Amino acid sequence: MTATLDDRDxxxxxxxxxxxxxxASLLIDIPDALCERDKVKFTVHTKTTLTAFQKPEISVPxxxxxxxxxxxxxxxxxxxxGLIIPPAPPKPDFESPREKMHKLGEGxxxxxxxxxxxxxxxxxxxxLAVFKKTVQVHEVFLQRLSSHPxxxxxxxxxxxxxxxxxxxxxxxxxxxxxGGFFKNMVKSADEVLISGIKEVDDFFEQEKTFxxxxxxxxxxxxxxxxxxxxxxxxxxxxxxQISATLNGLSAEDTTANRKxxxxxxxxFEKLRKVEGRVASDQELKLTELLRYYMRDxxxxxxxxxxxxxxxVDYENxxxxxxxxxxxxxxxxxxxxxxxxxxQKFDKLSExxxxxxxxxxxxxxxxxxxxxxxxxxxxIKHAKNNVALLQGCIELLKxx
Amino acid sequence: MASGxxxxxxxxxxxxETGEGLSNLADGDSxxxxxxxxxNSMSPGVCQPVRGGELPAGDASSxxxxxxxxxxxxxxxxxxxxxxxxxxxxxxSSQKELSSSSSSRPISSFSPRPAAMPTTSLEQxxxxxxxxxxxxxxAVTNPEKVGDGMNAYVAYxxxxxTSLPMFKNRTFSVRRRFSDFLGLYEKLSVKxxxxxxxxxxxxxxxxxxxxKVKVGxxxxxxxxxxxxxRAALERYLQRVVAHPLLIQDPDVREFLEKEDLPRAxxxxxxxxxxxxxxxxxxxxxxxxxxxxxxxxxxxxxDKLQEVENEEQQLRKLHAVVDSLVNHRKELCGNTxxxxxxxxxxxxxxxNTALSRALSQxxxxxxxxxxxxxEQASSDFFIFAEVLADYIRLLGAVRGCFDxxxxxxxxxxxAQSSLQKKRExxxxxxxxxxxxxxxxxxxxxxxxxxxxxxxxxxxxxxxxTVRKEVLRFEKEKTKDLKTQIxxxxxxxxxxxxxLIKFWEAFLPEAKAIA
Numbered sequence: 001m002t003a004t005l006d007d008r009d010x011x012x013x014x015x016x017x018x019x020x021x022x023x024a025s026l027l028i029d030i031p032d033a034l035c036e037r038d039k040v041k042f043t044v045h046t047k048t049t050l051t052a053f054q055k056p057e058i059s060v061p062x063x064x065x066x067x068x069x070x071x072x073x074x075x076x077x078x079x080x081x082g083l084i085i086p087p088a089p090p091k092p093d094f095e096s097p098r099e100k101m102h103k104l105g106e107g108x109x110x111x112x113x114x115x116x117x118x119x120x121x122x123x124x125x126x127x128l129a130v131f132k133k134t135v136q137v138h139e140v141f142l143q144r145l146s147s148h149p150x151x152x153x154x155x156x157x158x159x160x161x162x163x164x165x166x167x168x169x170x171x172x173x174x175x176x177x178x179g180g181f182f183k184n185m186v187k188s189a190d191e192v193l194i195s196g197i198k199e200v201d202d203f204f205e206q207e208k209t210f211x212x213x214x215x216x217x218x219x220x221x222x223x224x225x226x227x228x229x230x231x232x233x234x235x236x237x238x239x240x241q242i243s244a245t246l247n248g249l250s251a252e253d254t255t256a257n258r259k260x261x262x263x264x265x266x267x268f269e270k271l272r273k274v275e276g277r278v279a280s281d282q283e284l285k286l287t288e289l290l291r292y293y294m295r296d297x298x299x300x301x302x303x304x305x306x307x308x309x310x311x312v313d314y315e316n317x318x319x320x321x322x323x324x325x326x327x328x329x330x331x332x333x334x335x336x337x338x339x340x341x342x343q344k345f346d347k348l349s350e351x352x353x354x355x356x357x358x359x360x361x362x363x364x365x366x367x368x369x370x371x372x373x374x375x376x377x378x379i380k381h382a383k384n385n386v387a388l389l390q391g392c393i394e395l396l397k398x399x
Numbered sequence: 400m401a402s403g404x405x406x407x408x409x410x411x412x413x414x415x416e417t418g419e420g421l422s423n424l425a426d427g428d429s430x431x432x433x434x435x436x437x438x439n440s441m442s443p444g445v446c447q448p449v450r451g452g453e454l455p456a457g458d459a460s461s462x463x464x465x466x467x468x469x470x471x472x473x474x475x476x477x478x479x480x481x482x483x484x485x486x487x488x489x490x491x492s493s494q495k496e497l498s499s500s501s502s503s504r505p506i507s508s509f510s511p512r513p514a515a516m517p518t519t520s521l522e523q524x525x526x527x528x529x530x531x532x533x534x535x536x537x538a539v540t541n542p543e544k545v546g547d548g549m550n551a552y553v554a555y556x557x558x559x560x561t562s563l564p565m566f567k568n569r570t571f572s573v574r575r576r577f578s579d580f581l582g583l584y585e586k587l588s589v590k591x592x593x594x595x596x597x598x599x600x601x602x603x604x605x606x607x608x609x610x611k612v613k614v615g616x617x618x619x620x621x622x623x624x625x626x627x628x629r630a631a632l633e634r635y636l637q638r639v640v641a642h643p644l645l646i647q648d649p650d651v652r653e654f655l656e657k658e659d660l661p662r663a664x665x666x667x668x669x670x671x672x673x674x675x676x677x678x679x680x681x682x683x684x685x686x687x688x689x690x691x692x693x694x695x696x697x698x699x700x701d702k703l704q705e706v707e708n709e710e711q712q713l714r715k716l717h718a719v720v721d722s723l724v725n726h727r728k729e730l731c732g733n734t735x736x737x738x739x740x741x742x743x744x745x746x747x748x749x750n751t752a753l754s755r756a757l758s759q760x761x762x763x764x765x766x767x768x769x770x771x772x773e774q775a776s777s778d779f780f781i782f783a784e785v786l787a788d789y790i791r792l793l794g795a796v797r798g799c800f801d802x803x804x805x806x807x808x809x810x811x812x813a814q815s816s817l818q819k820k821r822e823x824x825x826x827x828x829x830x831x832x833x834x835x836x837x838x839x840x841x842x843x844x845x846x847x848x849x850x851x852x853x854x855x856x857x858x859x860x861x862x863t864v865r866k867e868v869l870r871f872e873k874e875k876t877k878d879l880k881t882q883i884x885x886x887x888x889x890x891x892x893x894x895x896x897l898i899k900f901w902e903a904f905l906p907e908a909k910a911i912a
Binding site: 371 | 712713715716719720722723727729730733734736740741743744747749750752753756760872873875876879880883884887888890891894895897898901904905908909911912
């Protein structure tokens with residue numbers, strides 16, 4: 001199924017990050033995507049005034065794995081060790097609507113035609129919502145890169161945007177995944193090691209404490225928010241069934257009760273649409289916000305660990321220098337090695353400080369935007385509900 | 400004003416019988432009623448419920464059709480209209496009592512009723528019912544645990560407020576326990592005179608629920624159980640007193656008024672099976688009947704089909720609403736958990752304004768949890784429970800149709816017995832055995848009377864069922880409309896409060912810098 005997203009939709013969706021895509025020299029978006037069975041094919045569209053690119057406007061098809069490849073290569077680039085690498089977009093997850101579709105197929109026999117149609121519509125809407133969400137997170141990833149002064153100039157990034165052949169990274173991916181697995185293992189061992197390191201800089205000490213704590217809290221909040229919005233969706237689904245059953249009741253009713261049942265059925269049909277929107281808006285503005293920043297904080301944590309590792313390297317190089325001096329052997333190499341470590345560490349500290357500070361600002365702004373929008377939407381939907389309910393009560397009372 | 404007794408009333412049976420007699424008449428024998436009151440004069444001395452009945456003779460016939468609806472007719476009746484009605488009924492009921500108690504004597508004093516009730520009088524009855532105002536309010540409140548351990552029970556206060564003169568006071572209350580309510584139903588359901596009536600059903604027994612309560616009434620599930628039961632008992636009583644015949648039933652009056660009620664012992668019969676199971680068992684017995692009834696009027700068949708369909712649909716609806724209640728409760732729990740998590744996050748946040756906003760968000764979500772809790776309660780008590788009530792009531796309606804079938808069956812069986820007796824007589828005639836012949840003739844007379852009796856019973860039940868179904872449908876429409884409006888209003892309130900909460904939060908969110 002092809003989904004084309006118009007500008008209005010995209011404006012609404014661009015919820016999580018802010019201040020992206022303002023620099024006209026490099027504008028990226030994902031205007032449409034195709035869903036083929038399990039694979040989603042994104043169309044990445046670039047408009048640029050930069051001479052580094054071959055053409056001023058490019059469109060290429062990309063798959064999720066290509067995005068992961070790009071992310072991983074950036075993470076592995078030494079030069080970017082002092083930067084917060086934007087978190088990789090999560091894999092497109094159609095599990096929930098797929099499960100629902102399965103249930104719908106099973107329950108088809110027991111449902112009325114209307115009920116089935118309505119549930120199918122609801123299912124299609126949910127599918128579309130998941131689809132939009134995954135397009136959005138992939139888009140935001142690219143836009144984070146394009147708005148970063150250093151990362152936007154990355155060679156692999158350019159290849160990703162330009163290369164009009166299939167990025168056959170599958171083989172590489174397999175190796176990468178293995179490598180990734182090992183790296184993660186080592187990193188967790190490092191985490192333990194590094195948390196114990198004595199920090200020389202107050203700023204980083206505070207950041208470390210803050211980020212570690214905040215990360216665990218936001219991870220928890222994300223999970224709880226997800227559960228909450230999912231139950232909300234269940235309620236919207238119940239409304240559909242109530243509406244359909246009321247319809248069935250009214251169809252057979254020969255008494256004055258019929259009109260009441262009809263009106264109520266109508267009301268529930270309208271209420272469920274509102275409820276569905278409440279659930280999906282809550283998901284987008286709250287759950288997705290929390291989820292995104294959870295991953296972003298993980299990326300910030302990664303920066304801290306890289307820096308801490310550089311510190312360990314530096315300290316080790318100091319020890320090695322001392323040993324060399326003691327043994328009076330290989331002193332110049334040791335000295336040079338020590339200098340390199342120091343430089344690297346200083347560079348990481350400097351850029352790390354900048355990154356973390358701007359990250360703070362970015363986070364606060366994003367939270368503000370999303371919380372305001374969520375509150376406004378809750379009010380809007382509730383007012384809608386009020387109008388619907390009042391209307392129905394009027395009708396019933398005047399009957 | 401009527402003078403003293405111009406005729407001697409027949410000896411009065413005990414108070415209790417009067418109730419049945421009342422309902423006999425009210426079943427719609429308006430023709431017979433008219434016969435009585437036009438031909439006989441009033442006998443105020445017969446007046447049984449207390450007021451001195453002064454009866455302007457002229458009013459009698461106008462009351463007759465109104466009688467069948469219940470106690471009040473038009474508002475401009477004079478002060479003693481109630482007494483009049485009771486008196487009238489008493490008068491005729493006593494006659495009826497005599498005739499029904501000795502089935503061997505043919506009911507020759509009454510003109511035979513037509514088998515099918517002309518629809519005009521049915522419509523008339525419907526119209527009369529519209530003018531009814533039942534001035535009885537009942538409430539069931541204050542559940543209190545009495546006693547300890549496994550012998551403990553819960554006593555409820557049953558309060559009545561009424562202006563009906565048949566009660567001793569205008570407002571009064573008694574304490575009743577659950578088995579008393581079941582006992583009342585048991586008494587009403589076996590009354591011949593109420594056959595064909597849709598008798599409201601009390602809530603089912605619940606061993607699990609009650610055991611928890613016996614052990615301790617404090618935990619939330621026990622509290623919910625007791626509240627659920629209290630509400631159900633209240634609805635039950637409200638339906639009973641809204642029924643034109645039942646409100647006059649002495650057992651009902653006793654239930655509402657009497658200080659100490661003898662403990663109902665035969666509620667055991669209802670323990671295992673539950674009401675619907677009972678009704679369904681009876682239905683099955685009817686369905687197994689080999690002789691199929693030849694309905695001249697398809698109304699009964701059609702209506703029964705309608706009732707069965709509706710019952711099915713209501714079950715479906717109830718199941719979905721139940722699911723809604725559960726999801727709402729789940730949402731409640733998830734929201735509470737999320738609120739706590741958000742509060743923790745707010746504490747961790749180092750930006751002051753954002754930290755405050757997140758804490759505020761946590762508070763809003765806490766309030767939302769309460770909203771969801773109240774909404775779930777609404778979903779349950781106003782929507783789900785009422786649906787459950789009507790599912791059971793429709794079962795009771797089906798039960799009435801079955802009663803009619805059984806009455807028909809009894810009539811048919813009597814007819815075939817009569818036929819056999821006639822054959823015996825014929826044989827005896829041919830064999831010329833005069834002594835046995837006499838007996839045979841007596842038996843034939845006996846069975847002829849039975850046939851006639853059963854035929855009228857059948858017709859009467861049919862009339863009752865028809866009337867009851869119409870009354871029930873009206874009540875149901877009104878009741879459901881009220882409940883729906885109540886439910887929607889609770890949802891409306893909930894949404895309005897939601898708006899307030901988020902509107903209070905919005906400036907906090909905007910203040911983030």
